[in-house]
Amino acid sequence: MAKQAIFDKKNILVIGGAGFLGSHLCDELVKHNKVICVDNFVSGRVENIEHLLGNPNFIFIKHDCSQPFELIQFPELEKFQVQFQGVQEVYNLASPTNKNNFEQNVYNTLLANSLCVRNTLEIARQFQAKYLFASTSAVYGDPLEGQELLSEEYWGFVDPNGPRSCYNEGKRFAESFVFSFGRQFNLDVKVARIFNTYGPRMALNSGRMIPDFVIAAADGRDLIIFGDGSEADTYCYVKDVIDGFLKAMNYDLKGPVNLGSPEQFKIIDVANKIIEYTESTSKIKFEKELPFLIKPGVADIRKAKQRLGWFPVVALDEGLKKTTADMLGSRVLTYASVSSNANNLSSNR
Numbered sequence: 001m002a003k004q005a006i007f008d009k010k011n012i013l014v015i016g017g018a019g020f021l022g023s024h025l026c027d028e029l030v031k032h033n034k035v036i037c038v039d040n041f042v043s044g045r046v047e048n049i050e051h052l053l054g055n056p057n058f059i060f061i062k063h064d065c066s067q068p069f070e071l072i073q074f075p076e077l078e079k080f081q082v083q084f085q086g087v088q089e090v091y092n093l094a095s096p097t098n099k100n101n102f103e104q105n106v107y108n109t110l111l112a113n114s115l116c117v118r119n120t121l122e123i124a125r126q127f128q129a130k131y132l133f134a135s136t137s138a139v140y141g142d143p144l145e146g147q148e149l150l151s152e153e154y155w156g157f158v159d160p161n162g163p164r165s166c167y168n169e170g171k172r173f174a175e176s177f178v179f180s181f182g183r184q185f186n187l188d189v190k191v192a193r194i195f196n197t198y199g200p201r202m203a204l205n206s207g208r209m210i211p212d213f214v215i216a217a218a219d220g221r222d223l224i225i226f227g228d229g230s231e232a233d234t235y236c237y238v239k240d241v242i243d244g245f246l247k248a249m250n251y252d253l254k255g256p257v258n259l260g261s262p263e264q265f266k267i268i269d270v271a272n273k274i275i276e277y278t279e280s281t282s283k284i285k286f287e288k289e290l291p292f293l294i295k296p297g298v299a300d301i302r303k304a305k306q307r308l309g310w311f312p313v314v315a316l317d318e319g320l321k322k323t324t325a326d327m328l329g330s331r332v333l334t335y336a337s338v339s340s341n342a343n344n345l346s347s348n349r
């Protein structure tokens with residue numbers, strides 16, 4: 001049983017808090033809590049949390065969580081009286097996610113799904129805090145023939161040795177770590193299996209479809225679709241997923257829970273919407289399907305509905321309009337920071 005906070009605000013740790021989802025989670029949590037955000041910037045960006053740095057209820061720590069750490073080693077946390085007040089909740093969202101440099105981050109991905117999970121669970125154990133791990137629909141692998149929905153009871157069909165196994169199988173191992181650790185040390189642990197999510201602050205250079213489409217449309221280049229465009233996928237808006245995280249953390253939940261949109265859209269329709277919202281003259285070009293990608297599955301969200309009262313509420317049109325506006329606005333800044341990060345990295349080698 002997690003300790004109750006006897007203070008006016010909880011101390012909450014967000015690992016991977018400078019990332020796309022993590023920064024939105026920090027935005028929500030900081031309204032009523034004290035937030036300790038930890039990130040090593042492997043795929044996150046300071047721009048995502050810049051607006052929070054002056055907030056007295058927010059502290060950022062740059063640390064690679066695959067290295068062991070003690071919160072009391074950071075003097076800046078004295079302000080939150082961590083030694084006396086402890087930490088009540090830990091959200092672990094840390095994982096490299098940039099598809100453009102996936103190969104360079106294989107080792108980091110393995111560490112994120114093993115040592116980082118261990119180190120952050122140890123912090124939860126130290127403070128008897130509740131713990132939530134951000135898993136992925138990739139743990140299901142390819143849907144079986146004729147399988148329409150992926151439910152939490154489906155054990156999955158994943159290649160444990162393939163080129164993406166550090167992520168897909170890594171997340172499976174991480175889930176096993178979280179649940180086994182929770183049982184062994186009597187901790188309240190949760191696992192949210194996230195399906196394809198989009199929204200403002202998605203990294204423009206992440207190699208993901210929506211930012212790639214927005215940048216191509218903004219530059220007047222062709223939008224490249226791998227396949228014939230009739231393939232469908234689901235798209236959940238970031239605000240909905242964050243709402244799911246908060247509910248999963250605060251409700252009684254056994255086993256993993258899917259967080260995703262059950263509504264499918266054809267890729268070509270998404271591409272056309274982005275061309276429209278960016279007022280672009282770009283065309284759509286079709287190329288051969290990529291062989292190693294998992295066929296997207298659709299989330300069965302009955303458990304989230306029943307146990308958490310959760311379901312996505314933001315319509316694709318509304319979410320895409322907000323996302324394209326944000327991406328167009330941040331494009332110049334992001335390109336500048338990407339190239340300066342790249343310079344920093346190369347000078348560190």
Ligand code: NAD
Binds near residue numbers: 016018196
């Ligand atoms: P993101 O890359 O923007 O965020 C992940 C953050 O973790 C980054 O800021 C990164 O720098 C940080 N990080 C990675 N390794 C770290 C380490 N060792 N120590 C400290 N920080 C570290 O990605 P996101 O889209 O916000 O995803 C968040 C989590 O949700 C990830 O675990 C991802 O696997 C999972 N997920 C996301 C989606 C999605 O559609 N966005 C779908 C499924 C699962």
